[in-house]
Amino acid sequence: MQIPVINHSRHPLPEYQTPHAAGLDLRANLVDGPVTLGPLERRLIPTGLSLEIPVGYEAQVRPRSGLAVKHGIGIVNSPGTIDADYRGEIRVLLVNLSNEPFVVNDGERIAQLIVAKHETISWQPAEALSVTQRGAGGYGSTGKK
Numbered sequence: 001m002q003i004p005v006i007n008h009s010r011h012p013l014p015e016y017q018t019p020h021a022a023g024l025d026l027r028a029n030l031v032d033g034p035v036t037l038g039p040l041e042r043r044l045i046p047t048g049l050s051l052e053i054p055v056g057y058e059a060q061v062r063p064r065s066g067l068a069v070k071h072g073i074g075i076v077n078s079p080g081t082i083d084a085d086y087r088g089e090i091r092v093l094l095v096n097l098s099n100e101p102f103v104v105n106d107g108e109r110i111a112q113l114i115v116a117k118h119e120t121i122s123w124q125p126a127e128a129l130s131v132t133q134r135g136a137g138g139y140g141s142t143g144k145k
Helices: 065-071
Strands: 005-007 024-027 035-037 042-051 057-062 073-075 080-082 089-096 102-104 109-117
Touching (some): 024 042, 035 089, 057 089, 065 073, 089 109
Antiparallel strands (some): 024 109, 035 102, 057 080
């Protein structure tokens, strides 16, 4: 799939890190220097990239597992969705869930980008839904095993 991209950063375009990876790594584009995230602080981190996602697809911005496990860095609205009609810069809403400050440096890989097909639905009003074994059982209703 070809996706038009404008790169206003000084960094290479996102790349897959392994041949079978689903996500491309997004890099921080910090022209004014590093950004420090204090404990429980969240900040929008620019990437310098703008995309033209095809209709019928979305781009999902997801956390990097290494940043999460090593430093407690996540994404507040994970996954973040980039709609096909958005043309602005991709920015990543990072959050520091650790007790220590975390420094985000220019060019650092901060998130993953995945492009996925989605469906557009139309509602079909109904008086009842089909019966299932689970029924209306919510969180935890299927047990631990």
